[in-house]
Amino acid sequence: MRTIILAALAALAAATPALAQDYPRRLPSSGGETIIPSAEYQGGYDDYNYAPARRVGDTLYVSGVIIGRAPGEGNDAAAFEAQTRRAFAVLDRTLRAAGATFDDVVIINSFHVWDGPNFTGGRMGHLEVINKVKAEYIDGPWPAWTAVGTTALFEETGIVEIQLIAHVGED
Numbered sequence: 001m002r003t004i005i006l007a008a009l010a011a012l013a014a015a016t017p018a019l020a021q022d023y024p025r026r027l028p029s030s031g032g033e034t035i036i037p038s039a040e041y042q043g044g045y046d047d048y049n050y051a052p053a054r055r056v057g058d059t060l061y062v063s064g065v066i067i068g069r070a071p072g073e074g075n076d077a078a079a080f081e082a083q084t085r086r087a088f089a090v091l092d093r094t095l096r097a098a099g100a101t102f103d104d105v106v107i108i109n110s111f112h113v114w115d116g117p118n119f120t121g122g123r124m125g126h127l128e129v130i131n132k133v134k135a136e137y138i139d140g141p142w143p144a145w146t147a148v149g150t151t152a153l154f155e156e157t158g159i160v161e162i163q164l165i166a167h168v169g170e171d
Helices: 002-021 039-048 077-097 122-137
Strands: 025-029 032-036 053-056 059-068 105-112 144-149 158-167
Touching: 025 053, 032 039, 032 077, 053 077, 059 077, 077 122, 077 158, 105 122, 122 158
Parallel strands: 105 144
Antiparallel strands: 025 032, 032 053, 053 059, 059 158, 105 158
C-alpha cells in the first residue's frame, strides 16, 4: 500500500509543474482579457461562469474573495485576522497573475455581515483587522474604500467579501 501511495504522490508531483505552467490563463475577452490565476480557480470558471479577474483596457476588476471561518477556526479577533490574511493572499495572487499589485488598487469594496455568528468583534473589529492586514500589502497612498453591510454571503461562514478595482497599464 505504501508503494502505491508513494507512486501516486510522485505522479502528482511530476504533473504539478506542467499544470503550473498552464497558469495564469489569459482568455481574450471583449475589450481585454479574463484572467484565471491558477488551476484552483478553473473549476469555478468552468462550473459557475465565474471569472476571478477581468481586465478591460487599463482597468482590472477582481471578483470578491470571502473572508470566512474554515472548519475548527474560532470567531474571535485573532482567528479573523488569520482569515483576513488568507483572503488578502488570494487577492494578491490574483492581482499578480494579472500583472498588477496592491499599489495599483484604486478602490476596495467590502461587504460585511456585521453581526453574524462567525465573528464576535463587531463593526469596528472588522475594520481594525482589515486595516491591519491591508497595511501589510499597501504602503499608501490608500485606495478608496466602500464598506457595506449585508445579511449574508455566498459561503455560510462568510464574514466579509472583498472586491478590488485596479488601474494597470495596457500591455
